[in-house]
Amino acid sequence: MTHLDLDLPIARPPAAESRRARRPVSSFGLGLGFVMIYLSLIVLIPLGAVVFRANHDGLSGFWHQITRPDALASLRLTLAAAAIVSLVNAVMGTLIAWVLVRDKFPGQRVIDALIDLPFALPTIVAGLVLLALYGPSSAIHLNFAYTRPAVLLALLFVTLPFVVRSVQPVLMELDQQMEEAAKSLGASPITTFRRVVLPNLVPAILAGTALSFARAISEFGSTVLISGNLPFKTEVAAVHIFGQIESDNPTGAAALSTVLLIVALLVLIAFTLVQRWSARRG
Amino acid sequence: MGKWATRAIALAYLAFLLIVPVGIVFYRTFKDGFAPFWDAITTPGAEHAFRVTVEVAVFTVIGNTVFGLIAALLIARCRFPGRWMLNAFIDLPLAVSPVVVGLALILVYGRFEPIGRFLDSHGIKVIFSLPGMVLATIFVSLPLLVRVLVPILEEIGTEQEQAAYTLGASGVQTFRRVTLPAIRWALAYGIVLTLARALGEFGAIAVVSGGLVGKTQTLTLYVQQEFQNFDPVGAYAAAFLLALLAIVALIVINVVRPKEHRS
Numbered sequence: 001m002t003h004l005d006l007d008l009p010i011a012r013p014p015a016a017e018s019r020r021a022r023r024p025v026s027s028f029g030l031g032l033g034f035v036m037i038y039l040s041l042i043v044l045i046p047l048g049a050v051v052f053r054a055n056h057d058g059l060s061g062f063w064h065q066i067t068r069p070d071a072l073a074s075l076r077l078t079l080a081a082a083a084i085v086s087l088v089n090a091v092m093g094t095l096i097a098w099v100l101v102r103d104k105f106p107g108q109r110v111i112d113a114l115i116d117l118p119f120a121l122p123t124i125v126a127g128l129v130l131l132a133l134y135g136p137s138s139a140i141h142l143n144f145a146y147t148r149p150a151v152l153l154a155l156l157f158v159t160l161p162f163v164v165r166s167v168q169p170v171l172m173e174l175d176q177q178m179e180e181a182a183k184s185l186g187a188s189p190i191t192t193f194r195r196v197v198l199p200n201l202v203p204a205i206l207a208g209t210a211l212s213f214a215r216a217i218s219e220f221g222s223t224v225l226i227s228g229n230l231p232f233k234t235e236v237a238a239v240h241i242f243g244q245i246e247s248d249n250p251t252g253a254a255a256l257s258t259v260l261l262i263v264a265l266l267v268l269i270a271f272t273l274v275q276r277w278s279a280r281r282g
Numbered sequence: 283m284g285k286w287a288t289r290a291i292a293l294a295y296l297a298f299l300l301i302v303p304v305g306i307v308f309y310r311t312f313k314d315g316f317a318p319f320w321d322a323i324t325t326p327g328a329e330h331a332f333r334v335t336v337e338v339a340v341f342t343v344i345g346n347t348v349f350g351l352i353a354a355l356l357i358a359r360c361r362f363p364g365r366w367m368l369n370a371f372i373d374l375p376l377a378v379s380p381v382v383v384g385l386a387l388i389l390v391y392g393r394f395e396p397i398g399r400f401l402d403s404h405g406i407k408v409i410f411s412l413p414g415m416v417l418a419t420i421f422v423s424l425p426l427l428v429r430v431l432v433p434i435l436e437e438i439g440t441e442q443e444q445a446a447y448t449l450g451a452s453g454v455q456t457f458r459r460v461t462l463p464a465i466r467w468a469l470a471y472g473i474v475l476t477l478a479r480a481l482g483e484f485g486a487i488a489v490v491s492g493g494l495v496g497k498t499q500t501l502t503l504y505v506q507q508e509f510q511n512f513d514p515v516g517a518y519a520a521a522f523l524l525a526l527l528a529i530v531a532l533i534v535i536n537v538v539r540p541k542e543h544r545s
Contacts, residue, residue: 027453028356028360028362031352031355031356032356032362034349034352035349035352035353035356035368036368038345038349039368039371039372039424042417042420042421042424043371043374043375043421043424044371044374045390046383046386046387046389046390046391046421047374047378047386049386049389049390049395050382050385050386050389052389053389092292092295095288095291095292095295096292096295096296098288098292099288099289099292099293100292103285103288103289105289111293111296113532113533113536114296114300114301115296116532116535117300117304117528117529117532118300120478120482120528120529120531120532121304121482121524121525121528122481122482122483122484122502122505122524122525122528123380123482123484123485123502124484124502124503124505124506124521125307125482125502125505125521125524125525125528128307128505128509128517128518128521129303129304129306129307129521129525130303132303132306132307132310133298133302133303133306134303139306153299156299157299157300160299160300189284190284214376214377217379218377218378218379218380218381218382219379220379220380220381220484220485220488221380221484221485221488221502224484224506225506225509225510237379238379238380238381238382238485239381241379241381241382241385242381242485242488242489245381245384245385245388245489250385250388250389253385254385254389257379257381257382257385257386260379260382261377261378261382264377264378264379265377267377268373268376268377
């Protein structure tokens with residue numbers, strides 16, 4: 001049996017072999033054909049068009065578009081903000097996962113369910129929600145609207161679940177005997193965490209951090225309302241791309257999009273490598 | 283002591299980032315009672331935006347359910363050259379900014395591009411109309427269902443399917459009577475995820491729809507417009523509606539997910 005002669009995308013025992021031979025077009029071929037056409041028309045050809053358009057005026061044209069001061073400023077802000085947000089997530093996400101797994105307090109299940117809210121909530125609503133506490137009508141007189149901290153807040157909000165949800169299951173599986181052994185040998189709680197627990201969590205923390213970085217560099221909706229989209233100040237890359245599309249510069253938009261795509265793909269490749277590495281270790 | 287400190291820090295972080303801001307929006311939506319909320323979501327603009335949102339979401343769910351089932355069966359049940367590539371292609375949308383999704387579709391289906399011009403001359407308008415918005419939403423939610431179904435299909439294995447075959451069932455019969463019942467909860471879970479994502483999509487739709495009021499404006503675009511027109515009541519009301527849908531989806535997901543482990 002070669003790889004390609006399965007009749008249906010469902011495993012089939014040798015007994016059915018004779019029936020299959022009579023049919024000229026296999027449903028496997030039909031299924032694969034449908035999936036590839038669907039993917040191509042919606043994802044692959046359009047993304048190819050972005051990369052193609054980015055090089056519309058050659059490599060020098062591409063370079064010119066992404067080194068325009070406003071484009072460069074938005075790219076720099078995006079990468080810096082994503083890096084800060086990922087670091088905060090690595091620390092706070094681990095802490096929250098720890099509290100959700102090892103601590104017991106009333107209302108814990110509700111808090112646990114709420115962690116997913118930023119994924120479920122539309123991004124534009126996320127921006128609106130943050131403006132309610134950190135905007136001009138703030139109840140605690142903290143007005144971050146149209147400043148760079150506002151960009152960080154928006155990104156922290158939408159990326160909250162990544163590290164929590166990747167660390168949580170690892171922490172649940174972790175055998176507590178090692179920790180007890182460390183404690184009985186006289187290690188302080190902090191030493192126990194640093195030397196016994198943390199090494200086991202590192203792959204999960206890295207994976208969650210990589211995903212939150214990839215999400216942060218591409219974020220658009222949540223930053224629209226709260227950042228004010230001021231060029232050179234609070235305009236992130238996605239908002240800059242939006243502006244270039246609106247002002248009829250698709251080549252510039254495509255150039256910056258290509259940079260974002262490359263960075264995101266590199267991060268996701270790193271994510272896959274971390275996962276393989278941890279699978280080998282585990 | 284350390285326990286109290288970690289708990290306090292974690293809860294304070296969640297309170298300031300998530301719980302209090304969401305609470306304030308809920309409070310402001312209803313601080314003058316239910317009537318202003320109801321008035322705000324029953325304006326012609328809001329009702330139309332709601333209808334457009336539902337239309338886009340329904341087409342997206344239908345498209346991605348058919349695609350997701352077939353793609354998941356291919357990945358979980360077949361070994362063929364290029365399988366890893368199909369896997370990688372399906373994950374690709376996760377790495378793409380919503381704005382780039384919109385741009386990508388414009389660069390193919392826009393009126394000034396070859397394919398878009400061809401479709402336009404045959405009376406099919408994609409960009410600035412419903413088909414483009416559906417394509418954009420399909421793009422962003424494409425991996426969700428496949429990623430839920432593949433692990434379940436691999437977990438249930440092929441023994442029952444093979445038994446059905448040896449008893450003489452056809453491929454379609456086997457799928458309908460054996461495979462589908464086994465994955466129904468995962469399928470429901472994936473559909474809810476897709477639906478929630480489709481109802482809330484903003485960036486990709488903002489690019490391809492043009493946001494034409496009363497035509498291609500979805501609920502998320504309506505929130506933005508109302509807010510920028512200094513009508514916070516309208517914005518909060520529509521945002522509350524979207525948040526409510528998101529929370530219902532979250533509850534359904536939490537109810538459906540444990541069932542999978544039991545069966």
